[in-house]
Amino acid sequence: MLTELDPALPHAVRAELAREAVDAARRGAIAPDEVSRDARERARVLSLALLGPVVNATGVLLHTNLGRAPLGAAALDSMTRASGYTNVEYRLAEGVRGSRHEHAGSLLARACGAEAGIVVNNNAAAVLLVLATLARGRSVLVSRGELVEIGGGFRIPEILAETGARLIEVGTTNRTRLSDYERARSAEVALVLKVHTSNYRMIGFVASTSVAELARFDELVVVDAGSGLLDETTPWLRERPPWLRDELGVRQCIEAGAALVTFSGDKLLGGPQAGIIVGRRALVDRLKAHPLARALRADKLTLAGLQAIAHAYLSSDAASIPFWRMACEPVDALRVRAEVIAAGVPGVKVVDTEAVAGGGTLPGLTIPSCGVAVEPPSVNALTARLRAARIVPRVDDDRVVCDLRTVDPADDARLAAALRAPDGRPR
């Protein structure tokens, strides 16, 4: 029976699943002649629970549940080359101990015009490290319109409390003026924290204060830029995509006078999971020296991947970053692929869709896209079949939609095969 179970599972795991199936039969939970089928089903469910590749047909480019930004060949190659021994904390030129912040962190700082940079585990860790280092036991001014929850339980007021900093709320939910910050200033205040409202959008009677205005104060201005658009003029693209609208650039925050800017590695930057902090050298040096920096540090593979991403930005090579390549693919090219799929599968139609950046970035903004749609007799049955083939579609009422903007063209044939009804008949 063991040979019938997924051979990718270790022998001991397959043996355990077979035992569980036999026990289920002994208990009377299944019929004796169902033991084999039950064991195969247990193996199938376990295999699907383990990490592996999926086809993201949701149209959400930075899907947090699907691993956010996919990595391209350049990043992977760099990670592979660093996977053995590597000079992560060793200066080859001098033969002395080095620092893991000398490569990826410095290059990313250079790519956005900052003096220095440091890489930690993720952006939540970056915010934590900044507040713990600069504001413990002191006060931090935050606009009431920016006391946000990012998702996964990351709430700005709670992170602040965790680092032993005191939160001073400034302004109102919809409007915070420079004079509100002005009134809240005191010797107690360590810094002004500006949190990019990256996952929601306020419209109507609203006002906020820019980094440039806040930078006129003596207090440090720290920006949690979240999504990590390195430069809002996107010099690595031929033209600035309209769906970026007014997204804040890290370079522009630095130019406006921010002392430090934090952002994620796996959102609009398009790299591996990481938190990046760039800004004034003296402050970055203090972050590096804090005990938490050791606890939150990034590993050599992440640093190697980010180094390749930094190289790509520094040479304006957006094509090597899958996020930008997929986000900027012309709709017509997607339509051609959708037509090929639809022509080969009865009951499948080409549909215009709207992709989104996702991952808590660019709220309310959509990227025109194209895909294929089916109206199956049972939406649940079709989505279960697709998921069994490791394909994650979007469900839109009675339709199952596969948005091609997030699908690698190499997976189109697999997608078509999975959409084809098992009996080959039109739905």
Ligand SMILES: *Cc1c(COP(=O)(O)O)cnc(C)c1O
């Ligand atoms: C995404 C985001 C975070 C959290 O970043 P992670 O890399 O997911 O830890 C924090 N702040 C803002 C503004 C964000 O957009």
